Amino acid sequence: MNTTRTERGVTYGILCLFALIALTPVAGILSTALADQDSLDTGFALPKSLNWGNFADAWTRGHFGTYLVSSVLVAVAVVAATTVLATLAAYAFGTMRFPGSNWLFYLFVLGLTLPQEAVIVPLYFDLRHWGLTNTYWGLILPQTAQSLAFGVFWMRTYFRNTPRSLLEAARIDGASHFSTLTRILLPMGRPAFSTLTVIVFMWTWNEFLMALVMVSDEAHRTVPLGLAFFQGQHSSDTALLAAAATLIALPVVLVYLLLQRRFIQGMLTGSAKE
């Protein structure tokens, strides 16, 4: 194909422009996070010296140390529970035939587009009634339920795409359905699992509304909730606010940079229903 030099120039120009637009607010946060705490400037002037102390301040004064512990705990539990439950269910949906299986599967798929606003109100009253508000369970269980929609959908696609002959061969060799799953399908499915893990981790880590409604005491606050409260209290303290925002974004961004293909693949397939 013959393309002129100018055409190439324009194309890369456009791409760079959009990359710049995508990065500007992020760069703004980073530069503010490293700026002098006393400067009131929210602008983008590069800080004269790098003030790593802001992070330490956010950690101690903003209590982000405690919030991070809560976030890690909830995220790990939700990822683990979703992975195990979704794999078991998807294994049945993907490889076995039984009455009502399609119907049950569509119930799970329903959860893919269901907004939280459709369940959050009674969920709060239920959990309060069961004494689960202000506990980690109050965050873990509902978020696991929400992640299961994607988890079941995603893992079923994987199980469906494994060759049937493989399952038959395993059965002829005398493997039970459970050992077929643990010995053959799970080791083969590492890419599918890592996508599921990173996506659910990101969703749980970034979740805000559920934490806002279910948690009112400081001890169980997750980092996004912490940031919202921090903003309410120290809205003029831009440097600390930016440092806290950076601390929140950092774990997800690091995983994203390492596994960006998995992220993009998972997030784009989430809506691709049959």
Added chain:
Amino acid sequence: MSTGAATGTDPGATVEAEASARRGPTALRRFAARYRRQAPGEPRAVGYLYILPAMAVFGVFLLWPLGQTAWLSLLHWDGLTRATWAGADNYRHLLTDPELRAPFAHAAVLLLFYAVLPVAIGLLLTAALTRFRIRGMTFFRTVLFLPQVLAMVVVGVAWRAVLAPDGLLNDTLRTLGMGGLTRSWLGDHTWALPAVGSIGTWVETGLCLVLFLSGAQRIPRELYEAARIDGAGPVREFFTVTLPGLRAEIAVALTLTLVAALRNFDLIYITTSGGPGNATSVPAYEVYRRAFETGEVGSASAMGITLTAVIFALTMVVTRLVEGRRR
């Protein structure tokens, strides 16, 4: 009739009962046969056992509350005292009360910014970017997709700094000599909604672009060459080759972005809290505010159910549009 069949005084009923008794097992057998048509040793009912744990959690913490929301939407309840029956009142108010209609109007505006604009920009850029192989695509894809992985709370904090009265946007305008245009973007009655919408455009454009670029790479080169031989310019080429080739990607992009636009709670909470006045209140935020701040649980539930219905309807329309044309 059941007495007749039991005592045997009605001959017609007896015959019928016998027939149904005969039919019963046959139907059952046929039903069973359908699922027996499996290789020997293939697992059957054990499938339910595998689904059970997931279904239990999903049912208790998602499906059951969904039903409860539907029920609550039919009540007047402040969350504390006894609820009273409301019937369709809460839904009727959604249609008649301007204060309840406004959030949906705002959501419609946000749909433009979150879904229509990003898809349009993504398509335009894709048309410009698919004319040759791009080097460094991994880098561009990573950067363009980055806004998607950031917590909305973080996005909100970052953009508040940009849109603040002395933030980057106003600074830039002043440097460009357009100081007259500066304002407190998020505090302005007219501009707060478009300002929040622009944040949405920023978040979603990268997603659309990444989707379309990867889709465009699957369009066979020969189609472009054929179009060019037929004398098609860049515009014709776009409408006859690129656009039809990206149909599936457009559907995915629209679905993801419109769901994001309507589920928009975090960003509103962090940037404007629905204000100034109710200039940026959206259904998702209104559900929270009514249920947990002003004690109008029934009204909040009705809004949540309506929002869900709107999301389902829109995603269905998008899917239909795509499938309809494919046939």
